[in-house]
Amino acid sequence: MDYRKFLAKTESVVLPYLGGGTVDTATRRLRITTPVAPGWWRFELRGRDAIAREPAGPEGLEGLPRVRGYLWGTRLVREGAVAEPLELMPEEQPPVLAPVSARRWHDGALLFDGVEFEGEAEDQARRAMEEGHPLSSVKGVSAPLRAAFGYVLLEAASRTLGIRFVPAEARTRVQAIAEKGRAEAEECLRTLLREREAHQRALVARQERALTSVLVVEAHEWDQSRQRTQTRPGDISRAEAALHRAGARLLNHRWLSGNQLEVTYAFMEERFISIVDANSLQVVDAGVCLAGADSEVTLESLPSVIREAIDTGVLVVTRYG
Known part of the structure; x- marks a missing residue:
């Protein structure tokens, strides 16, 4: 050629x-x-x-896979309580809990396609939300709509309590939140906060132990050797390839001191931030709670650990951008 x-x-x-x-x-x-x-x-x-x-106007959407769900902010909530970001939303925002459809673009992104016909269930769910009632007494509400309702309650409680969350942390809990109401949403967030605080205390304790055991023998020569072997700043290809093999997609990166690399990546419809050693890609800070086992995984194996945490309902995010 x-x-x-x-x-x-x-x-x-x-x-x-x-x-x-x-x-x-x-x-x-x-x-x-x-x-x-x-x-x-x-x-x-x-x-x-x-x-x-x-x-230009949209082109080429007709042949793409269609995804249906319910609107929560700028996310589409579908089966399994998965809340995916919706790209290229219209200027006039549809009502919360509206049934919407999207198309799966070639890179996996969901592109907004349109609002679908509403039934009685959507109206009843929206009325319950406005009146502060749970969905326990509302009949005929599908699982995705219940999940979207639960996320709405979580978001409102998050604003009041000042406790952040990502949908994947609450994926296994939103149905119960929708059924039980605001108190359940607040307890979910407080549980996440307690787990994050415990993680932070354990992290500080590990750092203090590491500082007391550091040996400074021939530190200058060690630093020179490290500089000779470190990954060249700007070379992000190995990290990007490792994430790609794991089914994740690199979004951004930032070089840190000590030849460490902060990577921001998309995985399972969520955004994660982790710090790794630029040479070995061994995890320094996973950005999620791994009970102190961060160094036992690499950037390539970390997404599978995150997947298991999401599937079993134990994901706790500790690093936000």
Whole structure:
């Protein structure tokens, strides 16, 4: 193949841009030469680059998988109480708990497609939410709608108590929250806070023990050796590949002192932040509670540990961006 001809070839195509440095077609990922506002754009493709030319209407959604659920903020809540971020929402926000549909783009993102016909269950659930009642007395409410209702209660309690949460931490609890009401939501958040505080105390204790056992023999030579072997700053490819093999997607990264790397990544419809050693990719701080076993996993094995924590309802996030 004459790669000069490939690189010189241009193509015009409409794609969704969600922010960041790349945009995806059905077959490849392209670099954005000049970032623009998120939305649908007509891009000029040149080799591996995509140049935004003008805003455009959505194209190519009809053949993509459809996902249905209920609206909670800017998330679609579907079966299994999974609350996925919805991209490219309309300017006029649909009502909370509205039934919505989305399309699964080639990179896995959910693109808003439209609001669907409402039935009696949605109206009754919204009325219960407005009056501060749980869903225990409302009949005919589907599991996804109950989950969305539970997340709404959690969000309101989170604002009042000042305790943050991510949906994956409460995925196994939202049905009970919807049935029992605000008190159950508050207890869920207080439980998360207690677990985070216990994690922080244990982390401080481990750091203090480590400081008392540090040997400083030949520290200068050790530092020089470390500098010779450390990963070159800016080389993020190994970390990105490790996350990709684990089914996660790198979103952002930041180099820290001591040749450590902070990585922000998407996994199971959530956003996580972890700190790893840049050379070995051994985890320094998982960003989730691992009962002190952070150093026993690597960046590639960490997502499977997170998956198990989500599935068993024990996920506790300790690092937020």
